[in-house]
């Protein structure tokens with residue numbers, strides 16, 4: 001119930017008690033967008049927002065905003081991300097929940113990009129927020145991901161877009177995140193999208209998957 005900082009005050013003042021807002025979140029349409037580094041999650045999310053009007057929340061973007069704000073916590077997060085490792089779940093889940101609560105009144109649905117990245121994150125999200133309606137699995141080969149990351153690194157300015165980190169990020173993805181896909185596949189929630197084609201080709205497949213969502 002804490003309103004001890006300006007962010008939680010802003011969330012609470014947006015309407016309704018904490019439990020009412022938690023209930024709204026529970027009922028919202030949530031799509032997880034999962035895939036390896038550089039597979040094209042952000043690219044597809046941007047297009048989905050344009051066509052379907054969902055609210056896009058990227059945990060990587062939320063974390064980078066914290067880094068940019070220059071806090072001590074941001075500096076610690078930056079060091080972890082620059083090594084290609086995952087940041088502690090408690091930090092990322094709280095940031096994500098705050099961002100979802102902030103938008104819950106206006107969101108037609110949520111596209112959660114980059115979360116969950118490990119099984120414990122999936123379990124915690126389901127317990128504390130909601131069960132997702134769909135998991136979009138953006139699937140590209142490691143060669144394709146590497147090539148896209150190397151291209152993006154020329155202009156992105158991201159601290160983790162450097163050759164030394166790519167391998168670690170891919171390894172983290174295969175070890176920690178692929179089990180998440182298996183978990184949701186066994187529940188019939190996964191739509192696997194081949195991300196090898198052009199962004200337009202991939203988007204067509206994404207639309208087919210989203211149109212099946214009622």
Ligand SMILES: Nc1ncnc2c1ncn2[C@H]1C[C@H](O)[C@@H](COP(=O)(O)OP(=O)(O)OP(=O)(O)O)O1
Pocket residue numbers: 035036037038039040041042043044060148149151152195196197198199200202
């Ligand atoms: N289908 C595609 N064909 C060619 N290039 C693509 C395609 N989709 C995305 N890209 C480009 C855009 C970027 O420069 C780069 C990575 O895409 P991006 O959407 O940023 O990946 P991502 O969000 O999955 O990566 P990360 O997990 O590192 O944030 O590849």
Ligand SMILES: Nc1ncnc2c1ncn2[C@H]1C[C@H](O)[C@@H](COP(=O)(O)O)O1
Pocket residue numbers: 037058059060061063081084085086087088089092113114115116117121160169
């Ligand atoms: N869900 C997450 N859990 C832990 N760490 C995360 C999460 N989302 C992002 N991060 C960290 C680790 C990633 O390598 C960087 C960049 O994320 P990206 O989705 O590639 O922009 O942030």
Ligand SMILES: [Mg+2]
Pocket residue numbers: 041042058060
């Ligand atoms: Mg991204």
